[in-house]
Amino acid sequence: MSHVTPDVLSHVTADLPKLELLPAVDVRDGQAVRLVHGESGTETSYGSPLEAALTWQSAGAEWLHLVDLDAAFGTGDNRDRIREVVAAMDIRVELSGGIRDDDTLAAALATGCTRVNLGTAALESPEWVAEVIATYGDRIAVGLDVRGTTLRGRGWTRDGGDLYETLARLDAEGCARYVVTDINKDGTLQGPNLELLRTVCAATERPVVASGGVSSLDDLRALSGLVGEGVEGAIVGKALYAEAFTLQEALAAVAE
Numbered sequence: 643m644s645h646v647t648p649d650v651l652s653h654v655t656a657d658l659p660k661l662e663l664l665p666a667v668d669v670r671d672g673q674a675v676r677l678v679h680g681e682s683g684t685e686t687s688y689g690s691p692l693e694a695a696l697t698w699q700s701a702g703a704e705w706l707h708l709v710d711l712d713a714a715f716g717t718g719d720n721r722d723r724i725r726e727v728v729a730a731m732d733i734r735v736e737l738s739g740g741i742r743d744d745d746t747l748a749a750a751l752a753t754g755c756t757r758v759n760l761g762t763a764a765l766e767s768p769e770w771v772a773e774v775i776a777t778y779g780d781r782i783a784v785g786l787d788v789r790g791t792t793l794r795g796r797g798w799t800r801d802g803g804d805l806y807e808t809l810a811r812l813d814a815e816g817c818a819r820y821v822v823t824d825i826n827k828d829g830t831l832q833g834p835n836l837e838l839l840r841t842v843c844a845a846t847e848r849p850v851v852a853s854g855g856v857s858s859l860d861d862l863r864a865l866s867g868l869v870g871e872g873v874e875g876a877i878v879g880k881a882l883y884a885e886a887f888t889l890q891e892a893l894a895a896v897a898e
C-alpha cells in the first residue's frame with residue numbers, strides 16, 4: 643500500500659517542470675507548410691517562414707522547431723531561409739532536416755541554433771552519429787520517426803529498423819534526447835500517441851519531445867501529464883496554423 647498522501651502527490655506534481663512547447667515551422671520550396679503524415683505533395687502553405695517564426699516568438703514561444711523539408715526529402719534545401727529565420731530568433735531553435743554528414747551538421751550548427759535533430763543519419767550512419775553525439779553532447783537530438791515500431795528515414799519514405807533496438811544503441815552512445823514522431827498522427831489533428839510516448843519513456847532515461855497529432859488544449863494537458871514519465875516537450879504544428887487554439891492559450895494550458 644502506498645504511504646504517499648494526496649497532498650504529497652500534488653506537491654510532487656507541482657515541482658515538475660512544465661511541458662515545453664515547440665511551435666513548428668517546416669519549410670518547403672521557401673514556404674512554411676504543413677504536411678499530412680509527412681507525405682510529399684500534401685502541403686498546405688502558410689506563407690513566409692520568417693513571418694511564421696516571428697509570430698510564434700511574439701506570442702511567447704520559448705522554442706522553435708524548424709525543419710528544412712526539402713533537405714529531408716532530398717529535393718534541394720532552404721539553407722538561406724533557415725539561416726535567416728534562426729538569425730531573427732531570440733528564442734531557442736531546434737533545427738532538423740537533411741543533417742546527415744559533417745558539412746550539413748557544420749552548416750546547421752553555424753546558424754546558431756540551440757540543437758539539431760538527426761533522423762536518417764541515425765539509421766544509416768550509426769558510427770558518424772556516435773561520434774557527433776560524443777563531440778557535441780546535448781546539441782544533438784535524434785528524431786525517432788515511427789510507423790508502429792518501425793523507424794522511417796529519407797523523408798519518411800524508407801524503413802530504418804526497429805525503434806527499441808535503435809533507442810538502446812543511441813542510449814548506450816549517450817544520446818541526450820529524442821524527438822518521437824508518430825507518422826500516422828503527424829498533421830492529422832487526431833491527438834498524440836500517448837501509449838507510444840509512455841513506452842518510449844519507459845525504455846529510456848533521456849528526455850523525450852513528443853511530435854505528431856496535437857489537436858487541442860486537452861492534448862497538451864495530456865502530454866503535460868507525461869512530464870513525470872520523461873516527456874519534456876511537445877511540437878505543435880497544424881493545430882496552431884489551423885487556429886484550433888492560440889499559442890498563448892497553449893502556454894497557459896501547460897502552465898496550469
Ligand SMILES: O=C(O)c1ccccc1N[C@@H]1O[C@H](COP(=O)(O)O)[C@@H](O)[C@H]1O
Nearest residue numbers: 680714738739740741760761762785797
Ligand atoms: O516534419 C515533417 O513533417 C517531416 C516530414 C517528412 C520527413 C521529415 C520531416 N521532419 C523532420 O525531418 C527530420 C529528418 O530529416 P533527416 O532524415 O535527418 O534528413 C526529422 O527531424 C523529422 O522529424
